[in-house]
Amino acid sequence: MAKMACASHILVKTEAQARSIAKQLDSGGDFAKLAQKHSTCPSSKKGGDLGEFKKGAMVAQFDKAVFAKGSEDQKYLGPVKSKFGFHLIQVMYKD
Numbered sequence: 001m002a003k004m005a006c007a008s009h010i011l012v013k014t015e016a017q018a019r020s021i022a023k024q025l026d027s028g029g030d031f032a033k034l035a036q037k038h039s040t041c042p043s044s045k046k047g048g049d050l051g052e053f054k055k056g057a058m059v060a061q062f063d064k065a066v067f068a069k070g071s072e073d074q075k076y077l078g079p080v081k082s083k084f085g086f087h088l089i090q091v092m093y094k095d
Contacts, residue, residue: 002094003055005066008048010034010088011041018079018086025076031090040085048090059083066091 008031012018021034032047043050050058055067061082071077071091078088 002067004052004095005055005072006052006092006094007050007066008032008035008090008092009041009043009050009062010039010048011044011085012038013040013085015079015081015086018088022076022079022088025088031076031088062087062089065089067094 010018010021010031012021017038021029021038024034025031032049035044035048038044039048041048056063058066059082061080065071065077065080065087066089072094074091076088076090079086080089
């Protein structure tokens with residue numbers, strides 16, 4: 001079971017916003033550019049890049065999605081609801 005992951009995310013306030021961005025991703029939109037444009041997280045300056053983090057370091061719902069089996073094989077995850085809003089998550093790798 002993975003203990004480390006590297007991921008990027010796009011954080012928005014509403015599920016409707018997240019679904020709208022997800023449609024753009026499904027149509028070939030660039031994750032990093034969409035993160036820079038829409039994400040409310042400070043990581044938006046880096047295209048949503050959160051870097052590498054340990055299991056348990058992120059809010060529970062985010063952590064569960066990232067460390068779920070096969071998450072790294074998906075184009076993106078979400079929308080995933082947390083106390084911060086709605087996340088679209090791109091898992092780069094897990095170790």
